[in-house]
Amino acid sequence: MKYTDYYAVLGVKRDATPAEIKAAYRKLAHKYHPDVSKEQDAEQRFKEVAEAYQTLGDKEKRAAYDQLGKQQPGEEFRPPPDWQRQYGETNFSFEDLDFADLFSGLRGARSRRGGKPFPEPGEDFEIPVDITLEQAFHGTDLNLDLGIPEYDAQGAMRRVPRNFTAHIPKGATDGQRLRLPGKGGKGLNGGRDGDLYLRIALRPHPLFRVNGHDLYMDLPLAPWEAVLGTSVEVPTLAGAVRLKIPPGTQSGRQLRLSKRGLPKPRGGEGDLFAIVQIVVPEKPSEQEKALFEQLAQASTFDARGNVKREARHENATH
Amino acid sequence: MKTQLTEVLWLEAHPDIPLPELAELSGLSAAELLALTEYGVLQPVDAQAEEPSYRAACVVTARTAFRLRRDLELNAEGLALVMQLLEQVRSLEARLGELKARLPGGF
Numbered sequence: 441m442k443y444t445d446y447y448a449v450l451g452v453k454r455d456a457t458p459a460e461i462k463a464a465y466r467k468l469a470h471k472y473h474p475d476v477s478k479e480q481d482a483e484q485r486f487k488e489v490a491e492a493y494q495t496l497g498d499k500e501k502r503a504a505y506d507q508l509g510k511q512q513p514g515e516e517f518r519p520p521p522d523w524q525r526q527y528g529e530t531n532f533s534f535e536d537l538d539f540a541d542l543f544s545g546l547r548g549a550r551s552r553r554g555g556k557p558f559p560e561p562g563e564d565f566e567i568p569v570d571i572t573l574e575q576a577f578h579g580t581d582l583n584l585d586l587g588i589p590e591y592d593a594q595g596a597m598r599r600v601p602r603n604f605t606a607h608i609p610k611g612a613t614d615g616q617r618l619r620l621p622g623k624g625g626k627g628l629n630g631g632r633d634g635d636l637y638l639r640i641a642l643r644p645h646p647l648f649r650v651n652g653h654d655l656y657m658d659l660p661l662a663p664w665e666a667v668l669g670t671s672v673e674v675p676t677l678a679g680a681v682r683l684k685i686p687p688g689t690q691s692g693r694q695l696r697l698s699k700r701g702l703p704k705p706r707g708g709e710g711d712l713f714a715i716v717q718i719v720v721p722e723k724p725s726e727q728e729k730a731l732f733e734q735l736a737q738a739s740t741f742d743a744r745g746n747v748k749r750e751a752r753h754e755n756a757t758h
Numbered sequence: 759m760k761t762q763l764t765e766v767l768w769l770e771a772h773p774d775i776p777l778p779e780l781a782e783l784s785g786l787s788a789a790e791l792l793a794l795t796e797y798g799v800l801q802p803v804d805a806q807a808e809e810p811s812y813r814a815a816c817v818v819t820a821r822t823a824f825r826l827r828r829d830l831e832l833n834a835e836g837l838a839l840v841m842q843l844l845e846q847v848r849s850l851e852a853r854l855g856e857l858k859a860r861l862p863g864g865f
Contacts, residue, residue, distance in 0.1 A: 469830055475822050476844065490829060559784070564821065614855075617818060635783070637818075651857040656859040692862065717862050 443511035446492035454510070458497070465493040562634030563589070563625035566617075569638045571608060573645040573655075575679040576702055579610035586636075590626050612640045612707035613653055647675060653702040654712030659695065660719045661685065674714055676700045683714060691718040774803050774811040784820030786827070790834070794823060797838035799845070 448456050450464040472479060472486040479485065495501045566736075569582060584606055587599035606620065617637050618654040623632025659674065671685035672678050677696065683695060693716045701710025721728060794800045795810060802810030802818060812820075819841070827837050830841045 465828070473826065473829055475826055476840070486829075564783075566821075619814075619817075632782075651856045651859040654859075658862055694860075713860075715860070715862050 442516060443508075444491070445510070446505060447494050450487050450494040450496065451497075454506075459579075461493070461496050465489065465497065469487040469493075517661075558629060559631035561631040562627040564634040564637065565624045566637040566639055568641055569608075570603070570641050570643055571612060572643050573648055573650065573702075574677065575608065576612040576640075576642060577610060579606050579612075582606050582608055582638075586634075588625060606638065608638075608640070609705065611653075611703045612642075613641045613702055614650055615638065616640045648677070648712075651700070653704050655701045655710065655712045656694075656710065657714055658717050659683075659714035660717045661689065663718055663720060666716065666718050674712075675711055686714075689716055690714055740755075762865075773814070775814055775817065776811045777809055780812050780820055781817060783817050786820055791820060792825075793834050794820070794838060794841065797842070799838055799841040801824070841856040 441632070447456070449528045450456075450461060450468065452460055452464045456464070457732035468489045469486065470711070471477060472482045472489060474483040474486055482716065495505050495586070565586075565588065567584075567586065569584070571580060571582070576720050582605070584602075584604045586602050588602050590600045592596060601740050602623075604620075604623070606618070608618065612618075617639050620636040620638065622633040623636035627633050644652055650656075655677075657674075659672070661670075661672075665672070665685060666689045667687065669689070670685045672685060674683045681697065681700070683697065685695070689695075695716065697712040697714065699709040703709050724732065775783070777788055777791060780786075781791055784791070787792075787806055791800060792810075795802060800812060800816050802812055804810070822844070823841055826832060826840055830840075832840065
């Protein structure tokens with residue numbers, strides 16, 4: 441097992457007072473709590489901070505920790521032979537324990553000392569799962585390898601590898617949660633098993649942007665296509681469809697392809713919106729240039745007519 | 759050991775959850791849940807009902823509240839305020855995501 445320097449994690453001296461340890465924990469907890477923090481690695485950092493405080497914030501556990509002596513962080517080490525007898529009263533199997541598990545084992549051991557066992561519900565876990573837009577559209581089977589912490593009859597914690605195949609039904613979208621009842625931590629002394637929550641996150645798609653069950657995509661059109669109208673092929677998650685572009689289509693207009701978005705869990709589908717973008721040739725040929733020049737001469741179209749009218753109106757009222 | 763999961767539930771498609779069950783699922787006491795309800799952090803399905811029940815999505819809110827109270831040692835008022843601000847952030851982020859999706863080029 442690898443040694444962790446809990447004092448360094450909290451950024452306090454080894455002789456810090458309980459009040460100093462609490463203050464350091466609070467400061468870091470505010471910064472890294474995954475429910476409020478926007479820091480990149482908040483979840484991992486908060487785990488380390490909480491783990492450090494769970495041990496150093498408890499008089500008994502801190503004494504047990506100090507007894508281990510100072511080691512190099514990350515160094516392989518084993519607790520001294522009489523350590524567990526003195527503090528844990530528990531037969532740990534050190535082989536497959538984390539450093540953190542050593543001290544959470546103490547909690548189980550101590551609560552047992554308090555007399556008759558009472559039922560404790562198993563822990564709930566929430567894990568993020570990344571799926572593609574295509575997987576959300578069709579539904580998918582995800583293979584999950586998890587290490588679920590479990591407490592044995594002695595109160596010692598160990599991570600039990602669990603391998604699940606979870607079927608994600610079609611209709612998933614960003615931020616939705618699936619609940620897998622009873623698949624979290626095991627309950628103790630007859631308490632119910634915890635639940636496992638899967639939080640769905642959609643991977644960004646090169647073409648489609650997601651809002652709820654609606655999809656948005658850019659639809660580039662050449663100026664003449666927008667003016668004259670046309671029919672173009674538009675990709676959708678269910679395959680390409682033809683979309684009619686009415687004459688005089690302006691840039692920014694949203695063309696709705698009804699029911700071509702993501703399916704909804706309780707039936708129905710979102711829509712797909714194609715947002716028109718009028719694009720021009722970056723390097724027009726001589727002939728194209730000549731034709732545009734001809735158009736410029738012939739056209740009476742005033743692209744900024746509205747802007748000029750508003751500007752005149754503004755000047756008149758001031 | 760390989761397990762095939764049969765019972766997978768969309769949280770949003772879950773039946774409504776009565777107060778005692780929400781307490782059990784979230785780790786908060788019934789009194790704490792009622793306090794959060796009074797602050798408007800949790801909305802009962804029927805405000806007039808004798809014993810309130812909640813939409814399943816409230817489990818997520820209640821569990822977040824439980825974690826924050828436990829880890830940051832907040833009192834009831836502080837917790838309600840944090841939860842209200844988090845909801846504001848969430849709704850602003852949802853709005854931002856919607857606008858981003860609508861923007862040409864997606865930026």
